[in-house]
Amino acid sequence: MSTGDPKGLRIEDFDLIEQQEGDRMILSVGPHHPSTHGVLRLVLELEGETIRACKPEIGFLHTGIEKNAEALTWQQAITVIDRMDYLSPLSNNLGYVLAVEKLLGVEVPERARVIRLLMVELQRLASHLAWLGTTALDIGAQSVFFYAMDMRESILDLFEEASGARMNPIYIRIGGLANDIPEGFENQVKEFLDLFPKRYKELRDILDANPIFLDRIKRVGMISKEDAIAWGLTGPNLRATGVDYDVRKAFPYLDYETYDFEVPVGANGDTYDRYIVRMEELWQSYRLCCQALERLPDGPWRIEDRKIVTPPKHEIRESMEQLIHHFKLVSYGFDVPAGEVYQAVESPRGEIGFYVVSDGKNKPFRVRVRPPSFYNVMALPKLLEDCLIADMVSVIATVDPVFGEVDR
Amino acid sequence: MPDALVERLVEAFPGVVEPLETPFDIPQVRVNDPAPLVEICRWLKDDGFNMLIDIGGVDYLPRPNRFEVVYHLLDMSALRRLRLRVIPNEEKPEVPSVGEVWPSALAPEREVYDLFGITFTGHPDLRRIMLPDNWRGHPLRKDYPLQGPRFNEEKKFPSQQARFRAPKLPGTLEPGK
Numbered sequence: 001m002s003t004g005d006p007k008g009l010r011i012e013d014f015d016l017i018e019q020q021e022g023d024r025m026i027l028s029v030g031p032h033h034p035s036t037h038g039v040l041r042l043v044l045e046l047e048g049e050t051i052r053a054c055k056p057e058i059g060f061l062h063t064g065i066e067k068n069a070e071a072l073t074w075q076q077a078i079t080v081i082d083r084m085d086y087l088s089p090l091s092n093n094l095g096y097v098l099a100v101e102k103l104l105g106v107e108v109p110e111r112a113r114v115i116r117l118l119m120v121e122l123q124r125l126a127s128h129l130a131w132l133g134t135t136a137l138d139i140g141a142q143s144v145f146f147y148a149m150d151m152r153e154s155i156l157d158l159f160e161e162a163s164g165a166r167m168n169p170i171y172i173r174i175g176g177l178a179n180d181i182p183e184g185f186e187n188q189v190k191e192f193l194d195l196f197p198k199r200y201k202e203l204r205d206i207l208d209a210n211p212i213f214l215d216r217i218k219r220v221g222m223i224s225k226e227d228a229i230a231w232g233l234t235g236p237n238l239r240a241t242g243v244d245y246d247v248r249k250a251f252p253y254l255d256y257e258t259y260d261f262e263v264p265v266g267a268n269g270d271t272y273d274r275y276i277v278r279m280e281e282l283w284q285s286y287r288l289c290c291q292a293l294e295r296l297p298d299g300p301w302r303i304e305d306r307k308i309v310t311p312p313k314h315e316i317r318e319s320m321e322q323l324i325h326h327f328k329l330v331s332y333g334f335d336v337p338a339g340e341v342y343q344a345v346e347s348p349r350g351e352i353g354f355y356v357v358s359d360g361k362n363k364p365f366r367v368r369v370r371p372p373s374f375y376n377v378m379a380l381p382k383l384l385e386d387c388l389i390a391d392m393v394s395v396i397a398t399v400d401p402v403f404g405e406v407d408r
Numbered sequence: 409m410p411d412a413l414v415e416r417l418v419e420a421f422p423g424v425v426e427p428l429e430t431p432f433d434i435p436q437v438r439v440n441d442p443a444p445l446v447e448i449c450r451w452l453k454d455d456g457f458n459m460l461i462d463i464g465g466v467d468y469l470p471r472p473n474r475f476e477v478v479y480h481l482l483d484m485s486a487l488r489r490l491r492l493r494v495i496p497n498e499e500k501p502e503v504p505s506v507g508e509v510w511p512s513a514l515a516p517e518r519e520v521y522d523l524f525g526i527t528f529t530g531h532p533d534l535r536r537i538m539l540p541d542n543w544r545g546h547p548l549r550k551d552y553p554l555q556g557p558r559f560n561e562e563k564k565f566p567s568q569q570a571r572f573r574a575p576k577l578p579g580t581l582e583p584g585k
Contacts, residue, residue, distance in 0.1 A: 232461070243484065379512070
């Protein structure tokens with residue numbers, strides 16, 4: 001193991017340029033600051049109230065998830081990957097699980113695919129609602145936070161009903177799901193979806209024509225199409241600039257190509273467009289949920305291969321062979337054929353990609369995650385260029401970073 | 409079954425770029441010599457790969473030339489992907505930075521430097537990004553203990569084990585007894 005040079009903090013880390021010109025001031029924002037949505041430190045170089053340069057400092061929440069995943073079996077690694085993007089854990093699950101299933105060469109049944117899609121789209125609703133509440137709160141519209149969090153809570157109740165956990169459900173597993181949806185779950189989802197249009201309209205009514213809100217976010221934090229692509233923005237932040245790149249349309253998974261939905265795009269790439277794109281995505285996700293609920297078929301909700309999924313309890317009690325399978329899966333896991341795969345899915349924050357390398361053993365050799373928030377945060381210097389310091393708050397809020405994912 | 413793009417790329421950089429099999433839809437090539445990487449990337453960008461999706465490192469430890477830097481590229485208009493696998497020298501792992509081709513490369517290059525210890529020459533600000541500046545070692549290397557650097561310290565200084573262990577609660581048994 002090589003040793004890095006044990007340097008302490010250096011003064012040049014804090015200065016953006018060695019020679020300061022004129023009346024420039026260095027301001028350090030964070031890591032604990034209510035507007036940074038987590039633990040982000042920004043070193044700003046100010047000229048009056050205008051941000052001339054900015055340096056994001058991350059890593060305060062680094063927990064070594066990629067290293068930990070290498071020490072767990074394939075199925076266990078979902079638990080740590082679940083905790084990366086804690087506002088949309090199911091999207092993380094899905095990307096990893098699809099990657100491993102590609103390596104294994106298994107295809108999950110129709111019912112599992114539809115439930116996965118339903119859950120992931122509900123997760124997108126929940127994540128965008130949490131974003132909407134906190135963003136509006138940052139900009140000064142307090143009541144939206146309560147409306148949005150109330151709606152998000154009803155979605156989290158659905159997750160609790162299905163998987164037993166609100167925040168980190170670990171519901172999507174290799175080979176299908178953790179368990180089938182409980183009885184009456186469809187009706188509960190239906191109840192929520194029936195109320196959704198009315199509640200969604202309430203939210204739009206509060207914000208869409210609110211002159212104070214619009215003044216704060218229009219023509220702020222603009223980025224051009226070319227810059228957004230060059231800096232690696234994905235998701236709603238990229239679509240706000242007018243690029244209609246959505247992994248669900250471009251590289252479909254989970255039969256997204258058979259569903260009817262649109263990809264909303266903006267025009268200017270400012271915070272207003274990012275707001276509108278996410279609000280429209282809420283509506284598209286609602287439509288996808290309705291379609292998934294309509295076509296939810298009966299049938300098996302996971303594959304039948306007992307070498308990958310644990311047998312049900314009654315089979316274990318009756319059959320010696322199933323008991324052996326169960327013991328083997330719990331103690332050793334299963335081997336995955338050697339190979340490597342990149343699987344991208346559209347998380348609420350953008351393209352989350354899993355580059356999974358297997359060496360044929362029961363543990364992942366390497367799980368590299370392409371975190372969308374990481375790239376979005378590292379593009380902040382471009383977004384904040386020549387912005388007012390008061391607008392920094394709304395720019396960071398509409399970029400929607402989640403630091404569990406940025407730092408991993 | 410290499411596709412047309414890979415064939416043209418191999419033709420443009422003979423001897424350096426080597427085609428690999430295409431597993432699961434994404435064509436991939438291996439770059440044996442990292443020195444002309446920036447020219448390869450410029451060529452690819454001119455060919456339409458306008459977005460650098462990700463840079464990640466892999467450590468295949470028992471293998472000679474253990475490190476690999478893996479680039480995922482995306483062509484947003486034609487919707488195609490490409491994977492570049494660059495193998496740096498094991499003794500002195502160095503890869504040229506592609507930050508001048510795609511600015512989004514700068515951040516993940518810092519991460520690969522931090523977690524694998526692979527240097528990116530020409531990077532304007534190559535510092536640790538996740539870990540503190542005075543951290544020792546590079547955690548995602550396969551020979552780095554999962555428990556962190558303290559794992560070895562504890563073995564080295566048995567007299568100071570108390571520093572590395574949580575205090576024993578009264579009434580609990582010593583582990584292993």
